[in-house]
Amino acid sequence: MSRTILTKALKLACARSERNQVPFSVILFSIDRFRLVNHRFGYAFANRVLRRVCDTARTSLGRSAVVGRWGNDEFLGIMHDCSPRQARSAAKALNEAISGLVIAADNNVLNVTVSIGIACVPQDGATPQEIMNVLDEALYEAKRRGRERIVAAEHLTRRIFRMGAVLETALRENRVVPAYQPIVELRTGRVVAEEALARIVTADGKVLAADEFIEAAEQFRLTYKIDWTVLLSALARRQTDDEDIVHFVNVSGDLLRYPRLLMDLLASAKTSFARKGVADVKPLVIEVTERELLENMDVTRERLAPFVDFGVQLALDDFGSGYSSFQYLADLPISFLKIDGRLISRIAEPRVLSIVRGIHAVAADLGITTLAEYVETSQQVELLRSVGIDWAQGHFFGTAALDQSVADHRRALSINWADGYYYQKDTPVRIP
Numbered sequence: 001m002s003r004t005i006l007t008k009a010l011k012l013a014c015a016r017s018e019r020n021q022v023p024f025s026v027i028l029f030s031i032d033r034f035r036l037v038n039h040r041f042g043y044a045f046a047n048r049v050l051r052r053v054c055d056t057a058r059t060s061l062g063r064s065a066v067v068g069r070w071g072n073d074e075f076l077g078i079m080h081d082c083s084p085r086q087a088r089s090a091a092k093a094l095n096e097a098i099s100g101l102v103i104a105a106d107n108n109v110l111n112v113t114v115s116i117g118i119a120c121v122p123q124d125g126a127t128p129q130e131i132m133n134v135l136d137e138a139l140y141e142a143k144r145r146g147r148e149r150i151v152a153a154e155h156l157t158r159r160i161f162r163m164g165a166v167l168e169t170a171l172r173e174n175r176v177v178p179a180y181q182p183i184v185e186l187r188t189g190r191v192v193a194e195e196a197l198a199r200i201v202t203a204d205g206k207v208l209a210a211d212e213f214i215e216a217a218e219q220f221r222l223t224y225k226i227d228w229t230v231l232l233s234a235l236a237r238r239q240t241d242d243e244d245i246v247h248f249v250n251v252s253g254d255l256l257r258y259p260r261l262l263m264d265l266l267a268s269a270k271t272s273f274a275r276k277g278v279a280d281v282k283p284l285v286i287e288v289t290e291r292e293l294l295e296n297m298d299v300t301r302e303r304l305a306p307f308v309d310f311g312v313q314l315a316l317d318d319f320g321s322g323y324s325s326f327q328y329l330a331d332l333p334i335s336f337l338k339i340d341g342r343l344i345s346r347i348a349e350p351r352v353l354s355i356v357r358g359i360h361a362v363a364a365d366l367g368i369t370t371l372a373e374y375v376e377t378s379q380q381v382e383l384l385r386s387v388g389i390d391w392a393q394g395h396f397f398g399t400a401a402l403d404q405s406v407a408d409h410r411r412a413l414s415i416n417w418a419d420g421y422y423y424q425k426d427t428p429v430r431i432p
Helices: 003-020 034-041 043-061 084-099 128-144 159-172 210-219 223-240 259-276 290-295 297-310 327-331 350-365 378-387 404-412
Strands: 024-031 066-071 074-079 103-105 108-110 114-121 150-152 176-185 191-201 207-209 246-250 284-289 313-319 334-339 369-372
Touching: 003 024, 003 066, 003 074, 003 114, 003 128, 024 034, 024 043, 024 084, 024 128, 034 043, 043 066, 043 074, 043 084, 043 103, 074 084, 084 114, 084 150, 114 128, 128 150, 128 159, 128 210, 159 176, 159 191, 159 210, 159 223, 176 223, 191 210, 191 223, 207 210, 210 223, 223 246, 223 259, 223 284, 246 313, 259 297, 284 297, 284 334, 297 313, 297 327, 327 334, 334 350, 350 369, 350 378
Parallel strands: 114 150, 191 246, 246 284, 284 313, 313 334, 334 369
Antiparallel strands: 024 074, 024 114, 066 074, 103 108, 176 191, 191 207
């Protein structure tokens, strides 16, 4: 059953519920780590997994339920005349049925799990859009809690929706600004680079770090706007900065979906560096994560090729955090390899130290500069030096700091936040 048919079915169910005052429930579930299945076993096998999961869901939820594929690895189930309690029981049974699947894969056996979000009408919303919004949030929360979880919308706070409104306002008023964290050369301790990290400045002098709004950015598809804003600010800083240091900026998979914006950024970069008379290799590094590469390596390579041709360098971020593959180092002209902070935090463990040493050895053979993230202690610094890691960043060397003159200027231009409409963890937020 297609997404179009499911959308029509959801509209009809909402209309029927309003007309007859009869509740119903909807579940949205996603196969955990499905990209890894695609990556490891190929599309043909992945499609077989999708069919098995969908068939199991139809059997588990019963003939009266409307079940189909919502998109990629997500499925939607509409359960008529179903109360919240019944929906939770149905979701639990579905979770058990799918986790009990055994799917043969060549000489291996694959087990899959799902994360599930539940929403009930009219308690959690009355329109299809309202229902899908809370379902997306519930599913996201289920994944965030560790996957193979069931989260009901009624148990969620509305923080992410409030923060989404805060972020949209900040983007509109140009109050998303970079903070710059120093990157040092471990051998000499000299600052050789800086990374631009997104922040929101408020009308009354407060600053929101990225971890406070990144979930909302991903949920409401605003990540590309953040990337765009931060990259333009970093380029503007480059034009007025006389220091000979390298500038690191993040580019998400979200921004890679907008080729026109990428070309505009490239034009801005050419203008910026032309004024400075920079040589062929530019002191600008675009960071991409393994997650973006897993989604579509060919598209990533195609979209970044004009930047590479211009002389912009590439960094592979969070290496060692997930499904690390050295194939990325073979397929992309990577100049910097950023080793994930979770490995660095455990570098005193002999096995982890050996892993980091191995990563550095491969990178060194390929002429790639290694960079350790989230360095916080002198012991970590000494161990990284003993391995030969080239560069490092983290609180040990300095926290990310705003360009205060830029932040003050953006704050002064704010027109809607004069009464302090910003998110605080423990107080309600008034959205204009």
